[in-house]
Amino acid sequence: MNTRYLDEGFPLLHWATEVEAVCPKCNEVGVFSGNPYWKDWHATFFCHGCSHSLQTDRDGWHGPVLGMGRRPCSTCGHQWVRVEKVFDDASKINGESTKSKCPQCKSENEVSLKFTRTEPTDHAIDPFFGLELALKEDTRHGTVWAYGATHLEQLKLYTSAQLREGDGTKWSYFTRHPKWLKTSKNRKMVLKAISKLEKRLITNKGSG
Structure with a gap:
């Protein structure tokens, strides 16, 4: 188990360069690739099941x-x-x-x-089109979810750490976590959910 995690203050969108989501056509898993920063906001989606595609310069919001x-x-x-x-x-x-x-x-x-x-209660949608995320796992306290492999890896490191350090900025993804995800008494439960998500990954760690 890791003993320390340094929160660098990244917002959630930092990990939105690669997102695994559920295809609106066939319900299989596809992947978004793009830039989540407003000056160059764009993304493309490609379904690995039916080859359905979406582009931010062509297609509108599909979410709630x-x-x-x-x-x-x-x-x-x-x-x-x-x-x-x-x-x-x-x-x-x-x-x-x-x-x-x-x-x-x-x-x-x-x-x-x-x-x-708007967003569903669990917030588990992609930021570009609002599609349901593929990497989501329900627990008795709430939903554990991630955009892709890199995001999930950081969530795992944060959850498993005994000591969490950082600047505490209000924009930090980890600062804005719900309390049930942060508390040590739920660590085992959250890590179990993360382990299930890791088995469903179709993107590679370290990408994006």
Whole structure:
């Protein structure tokens, strides 16, 4: 077991140069390669199962979105008939409005929606298109996940370390970890989940 881990303060996106994700076409595993920094934000996805591909300069967000809207009731004038709903797949949204009942008179109203990107509770999606990550493992406390081999390797080193050092910057990926992932009493459980993820890797350690 490692005795020390030095947190260099990298944000999560530092490891998003290579991401293993679930293909939206065939549910097999594919890989993103790209640049996650905003000045040169781009990525391509290639499925190892069906050869489906995605490109950031061509394809839109496929992940979850939050649709929000409000309007006065068309029947009784009550303000407001509100909608706040998460849609799991932005690419499958049909139209830009939905029906909602007035809380006053119970009549149905057509409410126009505005959409913003959001994340599932476990945050286990890629940052480019919002596809489900291939490297995710549920535990009794939450989901252990990683973008790819290099990310997973660093997560393992951090988890197994008896002493964790670093600058503690608020942007650090490890600083922003949920408490259940940091606590030593869950170390064995988290390492077990990481071991399962290592067996499913299709990218190589040290790449990206």
